[in-house]
Amino acid sequence: GVECTVSGLAPGSRYTIRVYCEDASKNRSTVSSVLTVVTCSQIPVTWLDDASSSSAVISHDLATVGRRKGVTSQWTVAVGSRALNDSLTTFSVQVSGHSPYMYIGIGYRGLTPLTDAYSKHSIVWRKHTGDVYVHSIRVDRANLFSSTSSFPAEPLHEEGYKDGDIVTVEVDFRTQRVFFYANGRLTRTAAGLRTDVPVVPIVTLGSSDVTATLTSDIDLDKNT
Numbered sequence: 001g002v003e004c005t006v007s008g009l010a011p012g013s014r015y016t017i018r019v020y021c022e023d024a025s026k027n028r029s030t031v032s033s034v035l036t037v038v039t040c041s042q043i044p045v046t047w048l049d050d051a052s053s054s055s056a057v058i059s060h061d062l063a064t065v066g067r068r069k070g071v072t073s074q075w076t077v078a079v080g081s082r083a084l085n086d087s088l089t090t091f092s093v094q095v096s097g098h099s100p101y102m103y104i105g106i107g108y109r110g111l112t113p114l115t116d117a118y119s120k121h122s123i124v125w126r127k128h129t130g131d132v133y134v135h136s137i138r139v140d141r142a143n144l145f146s147s148t149s150s151f152p153a154e155p156l157h158e159e160g161y162k163d164g165d166i167v168t169v170e171v172d173f174r175t176q177r178v179f180f181y182a183n184g185r186l187t188r189t190a191a192g193l194r195t196d197v198p199v200v201p202i203v204t205l206g207s208s209d210v211t212a213t214l215t216s217d218i219d220l221d222k223n224t
Contacts, residue, residue, distance in 0.1 A: 123135070
């Protein structure tokens with residue numbers, strides 16, 4: 001089919017689009033039905049020292065979080081400063097370190113415990129293994145991609161993210177889904193997002209070897 005890219009759109013805005021095709025002889029097709037889209041909001045986020053675990057080590061610019069050395073019990077949970085409750089929002093994290101004990105995703109402000117890798121109040125994606133946990137339940141890999149007309153079922157990319165990767169989390173309140181990207185490539189989707197509470201970025205760390213640095217959003221490829 002024919003593909004077209006529309007550029008220059010404002011973030012967090014709604015657009016309606018209709019298209020038609022024209023050949024070299026200026027013959028036009030009928031006009032398509034209306035497509036309504038909402039562009040992502042790029043919300044600036046920092047890690048909140050007073051809302052994160054006491055074992056969290058946050059940089060002076062509030063962009064990087066790690067785990068204090070010597071901590072052997074419980075997990076370190078870092079909480080983002082801004083709610084992601086617009087219709088479609090994203091945040092991105094650059095991963096550093098080789099330990100697999102890291103989860104990236106979203107939690108519910110005031111409900112997500114600060115001691116657990118994942119809980120009934122979070123939706124997170126695990127480093128290395130690529131497992132996704134929705135409200136403490138590990139999602140069967142056959143269900144990590146939806147089978148709706150908007151998001152056709154696709155084979156699962158087995159690899160998770162690793163040292164040096166940029167993980168982007170996209171939150172879609174309209175479909176109540178969370179989308180996970182590695183270096184701009186759509187890799188996981190998860191359904192079941194709650195919309196009745198503030199949704200915030202979270203990272204959970206089980207080792208002092210890994211850190212997570214908030215970074216600017218990158219171009220996202222929504223085709224798996």
